[in-house]
Amino acid sequence: MLYEILLVLDLIVALMLIGLVLIQQGKGADMGASFGGGGSNTVFGATGSGNFLTRATSILAALFFIINLALGNMSTGVERNVDEWESLGSTEVSAPAIAPEKGDMPVSESVESDVPVSTNVENKEADDQ
Incomplete structure (x- = not known):
């Protein structure tokens, strides 16, 4: 309950602070001169x-x-x-409850490729002899 009261009070104080900052006249800005001279400063007195x-x-x-x-x-x-x-957004992937048996998944001992691999070293050795 106190948190909500302080939150509302904070909002009111923030809005009042914004209003007071916007009301103030900057030093040397002379913004009041464009609204009919310096008569607006006499509400609170000369320096008030x-x-x-x-x-x-x-x-x-x-x-x-x-x-x-x-x-x-x-x-x-x-x-x-x-x-x-x-x-x-964050999905966690868990390990399966039952581990696969040895015959269930194919395992290859060596990796075979369709692309033939030739090295320049073997060709140079054949040419040198």
């Missing part, structure tokens, strides 16, 4: 928005890391259930 957003982002980032460490610690000792569908 930067401090508030920076502090909120760092608090949410720390909370995000703490929740993820707790979730990782909680899931370490949990034994995972094996799904039958995951093991479809």
Whole structure:
């Protein structure tokens, strides 16, 4: 139960963190000038928005890391259930239960080939004599 609560809380904190990072204005970007001048910065005061957003982002980032460490610690000792569908790709071939008798399988002593093998050494020895 606690795991599910932390998982939902982690998702909410992550979405809030993404939103806060996207709201912040980069240094020297002057993105606010294209939306009607610098009037958007006066909501929190001249320097208040930067401090508030920076502090909120760092608090949410720390909370995000703490929740993820707790979730990782909680899931370490949990034994995972094996799904039958995951093991479809790995098929194990086992040895037959009954060993074949000696006469059941053909065994050849020497390997015979249809391709004749000739060596140049034999031809040279014949030419030298």
